[in-house]
Amino acid sequence: MSEPLRPSDPSRIAHFRLLRRLGTGGMGVVYLGRTDSGRLAAVKVIRTEGTADDGFRARFARETELARRVESPWVVPVLGADAEAATPWLATAFVPGPSLAESVAAHGPLPVRSARALGGMLAAALADVHDAGLVHRDVKPANVLLAVDGPRLIDFGIARALDDTVLTASGLVVGTPGFLSPEQARGEEATPASDVFALGCFLAYALSGRPPFGTGEPDALLYRTVHDEPDLDGVGDESRDLVAGCLAKDPDTRPTAREVAGRLAEDVPDGASWLPDAVARMVATRSAESLALPGIEPTVVDEAEGGGEAAAQDGPEGGAPPTRRRLLLAGGALLLAAGGATAAVLAARDDDGGGGGSERPSYVFGVHSTGGASAAPVSGPSERAARLAVAEHNADPGRAYDLEVRVRRDRGNATSAREVAGAFTADRNVVAVLGPVAELPMRAAAPVYGEAGLAHVSSTTGQQDFFLHSPHSSFQSGTPHSALGSWIALHALLSKQLGRIGVVIDRAGGTTVQDQGTLLVTQWREVLDAEALPKVVAEESDDAPEAIRSLLASGVAAFAYFGPLDGTVGAARQLASAGFDGPRWMAHQHYGSPFPRETGPAGEGWYAVTSAVDASALTSKRATAFTRAWQRRYGGPPEPHAAEAYDSVRMLLAEFARTAAAAGGRRPGRAALGERLAKIAYQGIARKYTFGIYHQYDSNGSGWADGTFVHEVRDGRFRQLGSLSDLERASAAG
Structure with missing residues (x-):
């Protein structure tokens, strides 16, 4: 999962040419880089806000040096770093495989043999980390990448030395709720035993497909970690005692990482057959994609935009180097110059009565629904809202394309939700999707939509744990x-x-x-x-x-x-x-x-x-028009949850129309719609829709009370x- 470089991104950090963005985190941006010899690397560029602290660079240099100490086949090696650069950076070897989180989201929990092999290799990696005097402090499925020859533990961004008693403030919770220990949840010092607790959470997730303390708000997860017993349903008898031992509330009673590795040693294979076939195919696909990455044009950050040393890189002699933004603007001017001719061709096609011209293009709007009586109160209104909105689009005589609605229903479980999402993403005529309508299908299907770049909006779910796996394509228009x-x-x-x-x-x-x-x-x-x-x-x-x-x-x-x-x-x-x-x-x-x-x-x-409104009880023009249209089509007032689904479809259609117009008559790329949705402010029947950093309905603005x-x-x-x-x-x- 990656995205193109942005206009303000540099093209080179030291001897690494930057190719793509791999992700953005609390410390900075991670890029995919390549050396002149062709070696790929994950290059983390630290945010400049924190580098003004006098002690930051010293800590960063120290932790980088500590990370170099770790010698393990299952830990990504450090390839280079510079704590004194204008923008500090750290490069590690790039692993093209998916994370365990992506694997479970796409294919469910691992087979027992694969999960135990993974646990044994990860435990050995943690033992090597601890032997080097480090505590990782953020062992979780997203930080373990899968390769044919074994896993790779990544992201030492919050790792600390065992003998460091100054760098962590008392009472500060560092790590990922749901995969950290009770002592970390209480804000106490993390130790190697804390990593073992996280390893137990990790193993439970790999074996069952669920975190042992559930999902939800961070505060609730921290509370359950401290006070509740873990949910180990799905963890077989052969692994339950080991996982439960790792998850002991008292850190003194947990086994060491080395002991866990010893208990799982017989499950670690000699060859490369430890992954199930479906996950092995994911690894192979990612590896092939990384080998086929094209080169990129030289780009840098303007002095006015980014400043610093990067502005001197890659420019031609005797002049300021062109930025990606300048290149895009120049290309845009050329497109505008050609726009008149393109518009004339399109107009000729539309005005030609079919005698030689092509017909109006047709696209599909998908509705990812859920079958069964329990989901009917949200499924039925969502499906009917989509049909109404699309019918209104097709009734416009000046439309540039036709739309049809295609409804697919899952069975309320993860497997069928992924199947529905897979069917929609495989159909290139599908331009956007409303749904899934239920929580579990939303969580399971989002990675499939995210992998394909197909934008979808759920108006009836309100948990944000989809964002980890689909940070660009998945949106919620329902209030959390x-x-x-x-x-x-x-x-x-x-x-x-x-x-x-x-x-x-x-x-x-x-x-x-x-x-x-x-x-x-x-x-x-x-x-x-x-x-x-x-x-x-x-x-x-x-x-x-x-x-x-x-x-x-x-x-x-x-x-x-x-x-x-x-x-x-x-x-x-x-x-x-x-x-x-x-x-x-x-x-x-x-x-x-x-x-x-x-x-x-x-x-x-x-x-x-x-946040669900009864539009028939409102007197605004939007609500009145929607209520009348619904009554004409369905013979009664709008049902609960209908207005929000209708708003979501209209919003998707409006933004797709803009992406289609920007494509100049060509089929627009799927990713463009998600990029637009992340930035919009859409006025619906009863409230305005904007999205927060996790693509959730933004309830922090001033208008949330009007829409509740x-x-x-x-x-x-x-x-x-x-x-x-x-x-x-x-x-x-x-």
Whole structure:
């Protein structure tokens, strides 16, 4: 996974010619470089903001020298570094294979033999790291690359020496939540035992395809790492004791990396047959691509843009060197000069009544949906919204191309989600995709879309863990789940329904509702300065009724239940039987669900705070036009989640039209659409869509309250009370 150089990127660092961008991290940009002899390298260029610190360069030089000490076949070697350059850099050998994270996302967990072989080689690598006096501190699937002859541990960007007690501030959490130790989660010093804990997380992920402490918000992951037992479902009996030992909460009871390597030594193969065929093909494909990389033209950073030593490189004698930006501008002028003739040709084609000219081109818009009754409340509206938006496009007599909708449904699991994404990406006529509509398919399919550069937008998911595998093609137009959980507190404040609240976090609802419940309790206590009594219900238990009875006995005045639909329905019935009539909130995912029908009178008065709007309750021109169009086509008012799906499709179509126009009549490249989406501000029916750094709906701006709505169950259906902004204005007026 890489991307072209940007206009401001240099073309050379020392003796490395830069070819592509491999990624951007907290320390800087990593480039793919090549020496004059043809050797490839990963060149990390450090961000200049931190280099002004007097101690930074000394630390950087010291850590580089320590990294050179590591002698292991499974650790990428350091090829060069310069801590004193205007822009410090570090080069290591380039490994063209995928990371374990990419492999699992594309093909699922490794076979037991492959996973244990990988664990044995990685444990040996960590033992060599520790012998060199280093602690890696960020062992995770994205930092282990797979090659035919074994793995390679990369990224010593936050590694520290064992005898270094100054460089780490007390209380600072360094590493990746979900793959760091309890002591790191508490902000304590990392030791070799911390790397072993991360190795246990890594092994569990390789064997099961899931992190042992789940996914979600960093704070929730840190909490579960410290307090919860790991989920080792999917880890077979032959490996469970070893993994559990690595994941011991007490670092003193964990085995050493060398001991883990010894226990897995018999699984490490002598030859190159340790990878399953599908992953071996990924490695071969990446290797072939790296050999076929073309040369690039000399480019540098202007003095005014980047300055420093780089501006003197690669320029012709006696003049300032041309930048990539200048070359692109010059090429753009040539295209503009030819534009009149091109436009005339296109116009002639359109005006020619078919007697010799070609027909209007046709493209496909995909909808990645999910089958089954449980997904129907989001799948159905999404599919219908796409058909409406595309029909409106095709009704325009001045359109430059036709569109058709193609719906493919997964079965709600990772394998079928990847199959659907693979079918869409293999069809070159597919220009964009709405969906996936559910969390697990979104997480599984995003890497497939990302590999192909096919832009897709999900309007009904809200977890951002897709971004690691698809940082350029995957987008979410739905508000992050965690934000909506905390905004219940704002609704309580605006509606003057404060007081002691009982919060049931039913873990059968997954990590999403756990994160929501945790954040609501925090907001209620720290922001509203009110009392919150949380109760956690274990999966596959019947503890929910007792938790509710306990909260009622404590005299709570408000109630929130975060869990699956059946648990929420049961909670509503129990509260109604007890005569509780205080304010009650459900997880926002249940808006549009059968909750009102299944609870009957017991569900009356429950709230859902969500970014999904009932457009028929709005009076704006956009909402009115959408509602009328929906009624004409489908014979009723828009369903829950329809407006956001419609907005997402219209946004994709608008930006695709711009990429098609920029392509000058040729089929536009897929990657161009994702680049456009990352920068847009699109006004939808009820809110403006912009995307944050993880391509999530940006809820940090000033307009989020206008696009967050409160729905109450009344008369057997969800009824919209208004946006949070509406309620705030009403509260101020009252």
